[in-house]
Amino acid sequence: MGCARHWLVLALSLMVAGWSIGQPLRNEPLRPLPEHNDADPRRAALGARLFHDARLSGDRRHSCASCHDLARGGAGGLARAPSLGARRVQFNTPSIYNSVFNTVQSWTGRPAALAALPEHAGAAGWDALLAPLAADPAFNAQWRAVYGDVLGAAGAKDALGHYLRTLVTPSRFDRYLRGDAGALSEDEKAGYARFKSYGCVACHQGINVGGNMFARLGAMRELPGLRDNPNGQGRFEVTGRETDRFLYRVPSLRNVALTAPYFHDGSVATLEQAVDLMFTYQLGRGAPQRDKDLIAGFLRSLSGERLPPPGAAP
Numbered sequence: 001m002g003c004a005r006h007w008l009v010l011a012l013s014l015m016v017a018g019w020s021i022g023q024p025l026r027n028e029p030l031r032p033l034p035e036h037n038d039a040d041p042r043r044a045a046l047g048a049r050l051f052h053d054a055r056l057s058g059d060r061r062h063s064c065a066s067c068h069d070l071a072r073g074g075a076g077g078l079a080r081a082p083s084l085g086a087r088r089v090q091f092n093t094p095s096i097y098n099s100v101f102n103t104v105q106s107w108t109g110r111p112a113a114l115a116a117l118p119e120h121a122g123a124a125g126w127d128a129l130l131a132p133l134a135a136d137p138a139f140n141a142q143w144r145a146v147y148g149d150v151l152g153a154a155g156a157k158d159a160l161g162h163y164l165r166t167l168v169t170p171s172r173f174d175r176y177l178r179g180d181a182g183a184l185s186e187d188e189k190a191g192y193a194r195f196k197s198y199g200c201v202a203c204h205q206g207i208n209v210g211g212n213m214f215a216r217l218g219a220m221r222e223l224p225g226l227r228d229n230p231n232g233q234g235r236f237e238v239t240g241r242e243t244d245r246f247l248y249r250v251p252s253l254r255n256v257a258l259t260a261p262y263f264h265d266g267s268v269a270t271l272e273q274a275v276d277l278m279f280t281y282q283l284g285r286g287a288p289q290r291d292k293d294l295i296a297g298f299l300r301s302l303s304g305e306r307l308p309p310p311g312a313a314p
C-alpha cells in the first residue's frame with residue numbers, strides 16, 4: 001500500500017516535471033521576445049552607421065546614440081534629453097531597445113518614430129537632416145552598393161528600421177516564458193506572480209511589458225503637481241481632447257533596471273521609488289515592503305542581452 005503510494009507520487013512528479021520542462025507557458029499576459037534576428041544584415045549595418053553618426057541631427061553634434069545610449073539600456077540616463085539648439089526637449093529619452101514592438105510611440109503618442117524623425121532629431125526635414133551624409137562620397141558609395149540609389153528619406157527610414165529590428169534584448173524572463181522553469185529564481189517568480197496579482201499587468205502587458213496603451217498618470221489618486229506640470233498635460237497636448245489630459249504611454253518595463261531616471265519627465269530617481277509610486281497612484285493602495293521588493297526583483301530579470309547579429313547561425 002505504502003509502496004504503491006510512493007509509486008503514484010513518483011509517477012505524478014515525473015509527469016509534472018516532464019510537463020514543466022520545455023513547454024512554453026500558456027495564457028500569460030506577457031509574451032516572449034523573438035530569439036532570432038530577422039533584419040537584413042546589410043541594410044541594418046547601414047542603419048547602424050546612420051544611428052551612430054553625429055552629423056545626423058539638427059545641430060550636427062548629436063547622433064541618435066547620444067540620446068538613445070546603447071550602453072545605458074538604450075535610454076538617456078538624463079532626466080530630460082539634451083536640447084538640440086533652440087529646441088527644448090521636454091521628455092526623458094525612452095529606451096530604443098525593443099522599441100519596434102511598442103504599438104504606441106513616444107510618451108504622448110506623438111509619432112516620434114521614423115516618419116517624424118527629422119523633427120525629433122532637431123532638423124527641418126529629411127533633406128536637411130541627411131545633407132551632410134549625402135555629401136560624403138565614401139558613405140554614398142557604400143550606400144549605393146546596398147540600395148542602388150542615392151541616400152534619401154525612404155532609404156534612410158528603411159535602413160534605420162532594419163537596424164532597430166536588431167536592437168532586441170531577450171532576457172531570462174523570456175526563457176522562463178518559453179518553458180525554462182529554472183531561468184528565474186524563486187523570488188523572481190514570486191515577484192512576477194505579484195506583478196500579476198496586484199494588477200500591474202493590467203497596464204504593463206504584451207510583448208514589451210508595456211508600450212501598447214495609454215493610462216492616466218494618477219489613475220487611482222491624483223499625483224501632486226501634475227496639474228501645473230511644466231512639461232504639459234500628456235496626451236491632451238497632442239489630441240486636445242479633455243479625456244486625454246494626464247494620459248501617458250504606459251512604458252515598456254524591459255531593461256527598466258538600466259534606464260533610470262524614470263517617468264516621462266525623469267522625475268523619479270530609482271526603480272524602488274517608481275514601484276512605490278505605482279502602488280500609491282496607479283493602484284491606489286499600499287503593499288507590504290516584501291512584495292514591493294519581490295516585484296522590483298522580478299523587474300530586474302527583464303534586463304536582457306542583444307540578439308545575435310542578423311544572419312548569424314541560429
Ligand code: HEC
Nearest residue numbers: 062063064067081091092093099102105106107112113121
Ligand atoms: C536629443 C535627444 C535625441 C536624439 C538625438 C534622438 N532621440 Fe529618439 N527620442 C528622444 C526622446 C526624448 C524621445 C521621446 C519623445 C516623446 O516622447 O515625445 C525619443 C523617441 C524615439 C523613438 C520612439 C521610441 C518609443 O518607444 O516610443 C524612436 C524610434 C527614436 N526616438 C529613434 C531615434 C533615432 C533613429 C534617432 C536618430 C536619427 C533619434 N531617435 C535621435 C530623444 C532623442
Ligand code: HEC
Nearest residue numbers: 199200203215219248249250251262263264274278279282
Ligand atoms: C493604470 C495603469 C498602470 C498600472 C496599474 C501600473 N502602471 Fe506603471 N506606469 C504607468 C504609466 C502611465 C507610467 C508612466 C508614468 C510617467 O511617465 O509619468 C508607468 C511607469 C512605470 C514605471 C517607470 C518606467 C519608466 O521607464 O519610466 C515602472 C517601473 C512601473 N510603471 C512599474 C509598475 C508596477 C510595478 C506596477 C504595479 C505595482 C505598475 N507599474 C502599475 C501605468 C500603470
